Amino acid sequence: MEIIVFEKDTYYKMMSDLMAMFKNAIKEAKLEHLKQKDEIDWINTDEAKELLNIKSKTKMQQLRSAGEIVFTKYGKKIKYSKKSILEILNKHAKL
Numbered sequence: 131m132e133i134i135v136f137e138k139d140t141y142y143k144m145m146s147d148l149m150a151m152f153k154n155a156i157k158e159a160k161l162e163h164l165k166q167k168d169e170i171d172w173i174n175t176d177e178a179k180e181l182l183n184i185k186s187k188t189k190m191q192q193l194r195s196a197g198e199i200v201f202t203k204y205g206k207k208i209k210y211s212k213k214s215i216l217e218i219l220n221k222h223a224k225l
Contacts, residue, residue, distance in 0.1 A: 157181070161219065164212055172202065172209035181215055193218075 136144070160181065164173070173181075175190060178199075184190060193199040199218065200211035 157183075161216070164216065171212055173212050173215065175208055175210070178210040178215055182218065 164181070175187070179185070179187075179190060182193075190199075194201050194208075198214075200214035202209050202211075
């Protein structure tokens, strides 16, 4: 049996890099899933925040107010256009 020894900092860096890779792969899979689900044109706030990697509701409000994101509101529920979310992601990916 072979034993591999890491320094603590190296181990934590490696784990951090792996987590970033996993998060990116999951995000890409979710985006691909959204692209394939044509029958669902609107997503909820939590799904939009997750795809845009936004933590706060305030930032979502800023995007709505600036007209950068298409949304609809009925009662207290806000739904976001899947197409507009994908456009924002594509726009920022090209920068």
